[in-house]
Amino acid sequence: MPESKKTPLYDEHVRHGARMVEFSGWMMPVQYSGIVDEHHTVRKAVGVFDISHMGQIHVSGGGARDWLNHLLTNNVERIGKGESQYTFLLNEEGGVIDDLIVYHYDEDAYLLVVNASMTTTDFEWMQAHARAGVELENRSASFAGLAVQGPKSVQLFDLFFGPTVSRPARNEIRLVNHGGKPLYVSSTGYTGENGFEIFFPAEFAAAVWNEILERGAELGIKPCGLGARDTLRLEMCYPLNGSDLSPTRTPLEAGLSIFVDLEKPGFIGREPLLKQRQEGVxxxxxxxxxxxxxxxxxxxxxxxxxxxxxxxxxxxxxxxxxxxxxxxxxxxxxxxxxxxxxxxxxxxxxxxxxxxxxxxxx
Amino acid sequence: MNVPDDLQYAPTHEWLRMEGETATVGITDHAQAELTDIVYVELPKAGAAVTPKQAVAVVESVKAASDIYSPIGGTITEVNQALESSPGLVNTDPYGEGWLYRIRIEAGEELEVLMDPASYRKQIASAGDASV
CATH class of the missing domain: 2.40.30.110 (Aminomethyltransferase beta-barrel domains)
Structure with missing residues (x-):
């Protein structure tokens, strides 16, 4: 079995006293102060999660939009530049390979943030369905990600970015030059609280992480682990791939049909879903x-x-x-x-x- | 980690305090720290006869349910009712308020599988983990 990978924040987690566990091939913090304490911190104040383990796949080129629309269930045409969308990658039977967020971050350029455990599977699936005019790149190893979540993330955003940067709207992604560091900032999250997520080159990971913790100190920020991430998402009924989603379950069975556009022309998995809709799940x-x-x-x-x-x-x-x-x-x-x-x-x-x-x- | 000198220990991280023919059983400080936030404890029934190493209780953290093995055989005489409403006592006071059950030991019951504090300290120092 290959050795578990480390995110660019591994040393910071150890230094902050996290309990590290193996998760989807990565050494990740399961908790710092305790799952219950971190959970309450996110519901009442603000917490920060390392999400660098999540896969980041870049799709670009003149054919990118149409190709993504053929692979994904939601309608990519509905998101303009600077917007994001939750969507599914399905197999031919309509089962879920992965759930992901597609960020339309630039002209003909998309970032797909996928589950850590599925990054290789997703990327191989995409390569197998490759098409001229579409470039694919798996940048998971060179990018870091942080999720800042909780009601006080609103104040923290201003403390961190200063008065000149406004908070991204729901489903918006924006590139911010933060003292020379290029940060992609979005208002997405997996906790049900207000919050923002930041994606950036791995070399800045420790600096951004520590700056978030320092700025958030007066708001009671705490670093949080995967344990709290799981209880927070479950209270919201956000699905976890591998538990609630699988290759033998369709998004309709999972009660997530609003992220499936059955009216758009041929995408992989559409026919079985149409049949399922007609017959009832x-x-x-x-x-x-x-x-x-x-x-x-x-x-x-x-x-x-x-x-x-x-x-x-x-x-x-x-x-x-x-x-x-x-x-x-x-x-x-x-x-x-x-x-x-x-x-x-x-x-x-x-x-x-x-x-x-x-x-x-x- | 706190490993009191006046107790005996099982390799599966339970402790035992002898008081005449009765013993009190709980889980160690090391075990509660490894398990993290304990949210539910399922205890045996008073009067139940148990054999050594039998799974007699379940301690549940947010993440997982773990079996607790009786370090000794005998008859359960009392269980810690306070854990029903306050399972977190196992975290905050594992050797005191967080005890699990009391057991009456039959004459001739083997105690030799249990470890002294020094041996248990050695075990948790070398393993660096706990399979509770």
């Missing part, structure tokens, strides 16, 4: 909440209804905000209704839960 990913305090639900625990097994948990955890178990599970579509009562099997005992609407923590 058999199973749906639903958010649920435990009725009582008890053991947290976890991935792969069985879901029961009226004494019969109806499905399996895709993602589960204790919600630090609610202090109660939450999760998402695939169940037959006829049960995919808000307030539907279900049971979760935990070590042979059944605990009551109910299907809820998104997000789970508000």
């Amino acid at each position: 058999k199973e749906r990913l639903v958010p649920f909440k435990m009725k009582d305090k008890g053991p947290p639900p976890r991935a792969h625990y069985a879901v029961f209804k009226d004494g019969a097994r109806i499905g399996e948990i895709a993602s589960g955890a204790l919600s630090p905000t609610l202090n109660i178990g939450i999760g998402m599970a695939y169940v037959p579509a006829r049960f995919a209704r808000i307030n539907e009562e279900i049971e979760i099997d935990i070590r042979g005992r059944r605990y009551p839960a109910a299907i809820e609407k998104k997000p789970l923590h508000r």
Whole structure:
């Protein structure tokens, strides 16, 4: 097995006392002060995450837009220069290879930010579907990324960038010259809070990271790890590829059809999705909440209804905000209704839960 | 890491405090630090008979559920009810308020598999990990 890769912030994580774990081939911080503490910090103040492990694939050339529209489910024509869009890369069967954000950062130039675990798979898929007039480049190793998330990220943005730079609007990406450092700044995130993400050449990683922490000190900023990132996204019901999404599940089954434009002409995976829309999906990913305090639900625990097994948990955890178990599970579509009562099997005992609407923590 | 001198230890990171024919069992400071924020503890029933190394409890952090193995056989006499509402006591006071259960030890029960504090300190220093 190859040695785990290190992000350009590895030494900073160790220096700040992070607990490092292997994740998708990378050594990443799972926590600093503690998952629950970091979770509350992001909900109430501001936290910063290293997202340098995420893949960064650049697509450029005169044919880039049409080619991306053939590979991705959302309509790339709807985003102008300086805008971004959440979208899916599907296989021929309509299953999810990856979920990603496409940033239209320059004329005929797009940045695709993809899951760390899928970077190689995505890039090979793209190369296999290569077309004249489209250039592909995997820049994952040479780029760093930070996610600054939480209500106080608004103040931190001004403290960091100064009064002359305005915050990017929702779905906007902007190139800012920050004291000689070229930073791509967007208002995207994976926590449900206000926030911004910064992508930049890896050589500036430690300097930008430390400047964010210094500027944010008066706001109570904390460095955060993957543990809090996971509980924050789960409260929002944002899917995690590999848990909630897979090559055998379509975006329609995952309840994410608003990111699929079935009206646009031929994209890979469209035909099976059209068929699924016509016939109705058999199973749906639903958010649920435990009725009582008890053991947290976890991935792969069985879901029961009226004494019969109806499905399996895709993602589960204790919600630090609610202090109660939450999760998402695939169940037959006829049960995919808000307030539907279900049971979760935990070590042979059944605990009551109910299907809820998104997000789970508000 | 705090490894009190008056306790005995199991290689799976449980501690045991002998008090006559009864012993109190918990998990070590090292174990709670490795597990991180403990959010739920599933305890055995009082009266249950357990064998050495039997999985008797489950300690759950935000990330994972971990089995706790009884360092000794016997009959469970009491469990720490306070952990139902305050599982975090295992993090804040692993050798005190965060104890898990008390067990009555039958005569002749083997204690020799347990380690003294020096051996346990050596184990956690050399392993650098904990498979709790």
